[in-house]
Amino acid sequence: MVTDTPLLRVEGLRTALGSDGNNFDVVTGVDLELREGETVALVGESGSGKSVTALSIARLLGPRLRTVAGKVLLNGKDLLSLSEKGMRQLRGRDIAVVFQEPMTSLNPVLRIGTQLAESIRRNPVAASSVRDRAIALLKSVGITNPESRIDMYPHQLSGGMRQRVMVAIAVAARPRVLIADEPTTALDVTTQAQILDLMQARMAEFGAATLLITHDMGVVARYAQKVNVMYSGGIVERSDVHSLFAKPAHPYTRGLLNSMPRLDRPRMGRLSAIEGLPPSVLTRPKGCPFQPRCAFRIDKCSQKPPLESIAAGHEAACWRAREIASLPLDDQADAPAMRSGS
């Protein structure tokens, strides 16, 4: 199913906060590629610009954010140059979104069926069969008793149920690209896996591509084929899942992996955390944005490292990427350095 030409290609995407006069870049030039049938993860801490990237692609940014440069090519067509009307015709059918907050992303005064039908009607369908389609969709996302749930209001459903409805709404018009913006962050762990499994299953049915945005490395390992690690508005490492987990080349990626509890390693007391906080868009440091928190910092880090290939299909934006990739991934090795780092 995976083909060579990308279905969705993002080039040099820059999205800024504020009006024309003083812009602060929230997304500082992101490139992404998404092929048919593929799941690509975008990982990073809160505030790294993941969600803004996702919303920029679907052109669903709020009033204070604006995409100021770049291209979003869907099958070669630049979405950023389309009129609002042209973009609207693509939404739902070509590009759909599952949002983070199931509690607030459904309209509280409309029945589930009504909200689902809006997506179903994006493709030509006989009015009489809309309800049957809606019931079938609810069933396909694991909602029991869909015949009665279809007439319920969002507040009558649990968070997990609502997110299932959100997935049903997103896949209803069989989109070619699905952007899942932390689809399970608000849910408990057992529900998380169910929702992600069925989202993958629905997308696999019609060979669509998924951009999975998450901060959960466990989710990445299980569902994605490729990973983009985002930090302070830019991609700092990009790789297939195996090499990223085996040989992380960016200190930030190492930090993320080390901060995960692992069952396959001996217990070593405290989990290591990355010291400090990610910089705000207003106080982003010169050069490498990670350097104030980095244990591997050298003088050269005051110049911004480019995203460079270090192995086949593996890129990283760090001056010491090759060296770091060869280090064993082990808490003890860089823990003291990490601590003295700030």
Add this chain to the structure above:
Amino acid sequence: MSCFILRRTLSAGVVIFGVVTVIFVLSRLIGDPIALMIQPGMTVADIEELRAIWNLDAPIPEQFIRFLGSALTGDFGLSIWQGQPALGLVLESLPATLLLTSAALLGALLLALVLGSLAAIKRDSMLDRTLMSLTLFGQSVPNFWLALMLVLVVSVHFHLLPPAGYGTGSHLVLPAIALGLFPLARLTRLVRAELLDVLSQDYIRTARSKGIAPWLILVRHCLRNIAISLVTVIAVDFGTLMGGAVVTETIFAWPGMGRLMIDAISHRDFPIMQAGAFVVALVVVLTSLIADITYAIINPRIRYA
């Protein structure tokens, strides 16, 4: 639901009793109606006889008890000035007032939905700023002045609409505008503010992500959500407008309750005043009951227990 209705009925009873009591006391503070009926050549005995007809010779507490007793049976007594049953006179003039206030409020609501939506969608544009300045004007203009200006310009100068009277649709236009401008301005601001709030909600972003038409997002997703606060304000405005109608009706010679009440007050016609206050209180209480029921229909999260 039945418990809810019972509770509402009880509290409505208390409200109406309070209004009727207050108006009973107040009406007796404004003077003696019999004094206006005295004619040259009447003897003291004649005057006492007139007093006795309306029970005005009894002590005030006794008058009140008697009044309450007959009011419970729907009898508010005979009009002192016109000699007919007071409640009948009031109910006769009620439709004209309801027509005027409903027309004013409905027109204001429909126009406010359009103007408020435009202002919210084109936020901070020239259109938005112009509309907001106009609403400030609309809320500051006294309605008697507006009514007089409308008559002067539209009727006297341009001869477009009748200056006063009742009967046809064209008679309704000017009084409805005079009465409706204030709620129009208020509702336009409210629609704009509420819509700006709703437009920033996550579920609107979800609706946009589906690629449905903008008008559908506005009508189905936004307006239903703002309807809840609109209903509250409209219910309150309806009561206020029935009061405001007094001035408007007087200026346009509209044969409604407002004019009847003004006449009653100038003739110290207690029974009409009491019946009128009762009917207005009843209408206001019913309006707020309808508003509460409407909430439950619009907002599925509200269920009365």
